[in-house]
Amino acid sequence: YSIWEQVRNGEPHHVLLRGDTGIGKTTLVERFATSVALEGATVARVKCYELERELPFGVIGGMINHLLDLPGASATDPEQLAELARLVAKVRQRYPALPAPIPSEGESARLLFTEAVMALVAAVADEHPVVLAIDDIRLADATSLAVLHLMLRRIDNLPLMVLLTSS
Secondary structure, eight states: OHHHHHHHTTOOEEEEEEOOTTSSHHHHHHHHHHHHHHTTOEEEEEEOOGGGTTSTTHHHHHHHHHHHTSTTGGGSOHHHHHHHHTTOHHHHHHOTTOOOOOOOOHHHHHHHHHHHHHHHHHHHHHHSOEEEEEEOGGGSOHHHHHHHHHHHHHOOSOOEEEEEEEO
């Protein structure tokens, strides 16, 4: 909770909860997320599954789907939303008049996508502090982990807390 107080003041943090299966990591995160939501935080929860481990951008796509429903998401720059729409169909469904994404491939495409994810998170965090809870991170796809890693390294001065659980 002391880390949460720092997050509310604009200092991003991430926390990894590790422990044996069934010890209560998910319950702890759910209770914490409920508590901070009552204090005005915006919470997006994603669970990783073994069957989805080979789906590139699966975890990040799930996170984007949650973030799109939150206050502030519509303030994201249309070019950034267009980049997200390249991989997440719900974005184009929600905002059908988006411009075409910038042509890219390979590593530059991943960097543009990561920048777009960061822009969406920043837009949502501009309204309320954000908690991203990702359960069973060890089951996440490699591409989502790379995007998440880069995002955590680049985001400064945002009220953002990323909670990860792993056994």
